[in-house]
Amino acid sequence: MTIIEARDIGFSFGRKAVLKGIDLDCRDGEVLGIMGQNGSGKTTLLRILAGYLQADRGSVRYGGRELSGMDAREMARLRAVVSQGVGANFDFPVADYVMLGRTPYLSRFGRERVHDYRIVEQALGMTDTTHLQDRPVSRLSGGELQRVMIARALSQEPKVLMLDEPTSHLDIRHQMEIMDLLGDLSKQMAVIAIVHDLNLAARYCGRIALLHEGTIHSCGPPGQVLVPATIREVFGVRACRAEDPGTGGGIFSFSIPGPDTAGKSRVHVICGGGCGRVVLHMLAGKGYRVSAGILNEGDMDLEVARYLDIPALSAPAFSRIGEEQARLLGETCLEADVVVVVAMPVGEGNIRNLEVAANLPADIPVVLYSPECTLDGLDCINGKGDLLYEQIQNRGTLACTLEELAVVLENTGDVTRREDTGS
């Protein structure tokens, strides 16, 4: 059931339009995550939904009733808000603090009744803070304080619980505990939370509203909203989605898109079996114009290359590299300033990669990267592989760590460039 309907919300601070034409519904029984970059208007939107700020245009309705027609007391019975960083510098006991949530139900001189104490007790119980009730709020840890603040909100018996970054400043366990708690609470009320952590949001939010430049970029289940292209557009980072072995859901890793590649040397990386991932990341991060291959479909290195937007020569899954592909690889290597060969197990399927590398013309620098600093045990085809590795090592340079590789490439690149300018 829809509890909050926000329609065409517009809001400006002075001349700066913060929100433009926002439509948003908030439903019972779900955690709605509001996400977006810093300054995208998340907190402003939450404050408008909570009735603290008045939108310049548009309307917010709670169960069909216009928010602007309600007084503070009425609002406080409908929604509770856990704001960010509430200054709790007073020796106010937790139980009394949570009792503040009963304010909208108490009259001016009225004393708290048994009913109010029961509600507070329940709120403490739900947030697992009963044991803290005699402690002053000023002496709570971050996680405890967040729970106590939620308890206060719960004692308002709200239909909607709104939270502004409930997990910021918390360690990972407390973050997850809070999000778990929100998940539980969403069975009884609508929960709206501003969340910064994309993985946390993807895991715990039923729906996500993604704010971008004052508008809702997209809104829907995390699987639809949090896709790499959108993340790149909204947050300006490269997101790589992998399967979370724990939950079976997606998990993102992020990187900052590489710097400008103009003027950097071209590097071709021959890798496979996941051995080249770190090299590809490192090179892309340093801004080299990288190409990769030949890689079989399904190879983790190929996925990484695609994630990093690295052009890769590919072969069908579980197939041998054919004559035609080997020729293409040779051509690609000739265009490169440097060829990096990553030590990987070699079999019939990918032996062609090494053959091409071993037979490159002498003026093309080749670097062999072996993180273990050894080439033993990589050969799966009776010494043929070892032989090729030996040839490559003899004509090129061996790098045993990423740092070493980076230094070698830097120098080689310089040499190449110097030659370029010389000719």
Place this chain on the structure above:
Amino acid sequence: MKPVPVLICVSLLLVMAGCTTIDEHPAGTVTFTDDCGTTVEIAAHVERVVSLAPSETEICCAVGGCPLLVGRTDYCTYPAEAAAVETVGGPRTFSVEKVIGLEPDLVLATTVTDSIRVQEIRAAGLPVVVFRLETIEDIYRNIEILGTLLGTSDDALRLVADLSAREAGIESASRGGEPVSVLYVLWDEPLYVAGNNTFQNDLIVRAGGVNIMSDVEGYATVSEESVVNRAPQVIIASREHTSGLSRISDRLLSRPALAEVPAIKENRICEMEPDLVNRPGPRVISALEMFSRCIHA
């Protein structure tokens, strides 16, 4: 008034108290050592005088020097002729430039005058004479000296003789009678009164009264209770300069807490022109006469 003594002054006074000297020179100047021990060269025929203290203005005029006055302070409002003279500012805030600009050949000051400004004026080459005025005798001496400096010695001596005769008359009249308990009130809210070592105390005693606050040093705030408890027979109050407020004697009379005080009960409350007692000038004998009249009414 208890003046604010200048440090140098105090130390020098220990040695030089009362030994003011005047030496005449043939070159038309006189050398004069003032109450602070500073030696000043003054023209034999003074023509332009600036007074930096209301008491000096009054004394100057009393010895016939009013026509010579070319500058005064804001507070020098007596006598009326003096009030017409150009002012240089307040006694502690006057403009040094203005004083110098008036080109006086004699500047009169007291130990209450801002000493830094006095230094500045002296630095400009102008003769400044500083008087110390703490007792009635100081006033007589001041009158005589000023008479000499301004060339009106005869007037001055006559004035002193007149004043001291009046003083002696009052003191002898008040001698022998039953002492009258007196309270001198400077301000009523809170009660700000004159205690021991004040000019008012001196006047009360000379006029044959007993100051009920003589155990208090200087001017002090006291409680209504101590006034009720000490039951003064006479109250003398300073009339404030502010014209708009209700009169201080009316306020004291209408104060319920003081209703049982004999002076209030019998309406023996006098108002004093504060300038009369605050300014150690020739009118101080008039003040003494008023005290006496009030106390022996």
Place this chain on the structure above:
Amino acid sequence: MHTRLNGRHVIVILCLVLAAAMLLGVVVGESRISFTRAMAIIGSTFLPIPADWSQSEESIILLIRLPRVILAALVGAALAVCGAVLQSLFRNPMADPFLLGISNGAALGASLVLVTGVGVGVGILGVPLAAFAFGLGTIYIVYELARVGNRVPVTTLLLCGIAVAAFMSAGTSFLLFLSGENLHQIVFWLLGGISGRGWDYVLLLLPFVIGGSVLFFSISRSLNALMFGEESAQYLGIEVESQKKIILVAVSLVTGAAVSVSGIIGFVGLITPHMVRLWIGPDHRILIPVSLLFGAILLVLADLASRVLLAPNELPIGIITALCGAPFFAYLLRRRGREA
């Protein structure tokens, strides 16, 4: 661990202490009037007790000591309770009742009357009325300066208060400069005091203190919520802006009334609420009544000290409050610092 005292017990105990302090204030003074005689004099106002005392003794007890002690209690209560409320409203431990320039405005008003003598006809109440009017006027100016549309941001309010207060005190200084021979009258007013004010002033202040205290107690729950910030209070169903207006108006009226009768008595409004917080915690439902009683006790005792210490001289009461209270407060802070 924070020990919570039973609020009601504390209040009952403080009422008794206040009563004892006031009795002491009535009994002790320059003229030696015995306790039983003092009680008999007070009792005679509503009981048929034969008078075996002098008229002077009766005026000393009924017209001097009693109104003075009551006035001290009222002023202390007013300043302490206003300080407590403002500290919570501004969430600023440095807040005191004079924060927004009310005392500076009142001082200017009083000085104007004392120097120029305007306000003839109002008689003895000319100075307090001018002080009251100027105090309220100052708050109004500060409020209007700080107002942005419908809202009054607390920080802006504080800064405007500082600016306007500076302006007002410059005005007072200028008047002091001009005042010449009325100087001591202004200085006495600025030093503050409750000496010789009488029943008129008690009756002037009493309605403000009673009204203010009832109001502040009635909004103690809102004040509790406001301690945690205005936004948070709004979410708890409190109309923050209107509440703020009510508080500012009430504090201004009560402080203005206190200042107009007693001048500027510092320290009580600033330190009393802190002492009380350290002692019983920040819950306004107890903080308000306890601050009120505590402020009253402090000022009654300070007034007693001011007239006994150098009798028959009277010390300005503000000197006593600061001399005794500041070190005690520092001690409390140190002790708490060690406990924490």
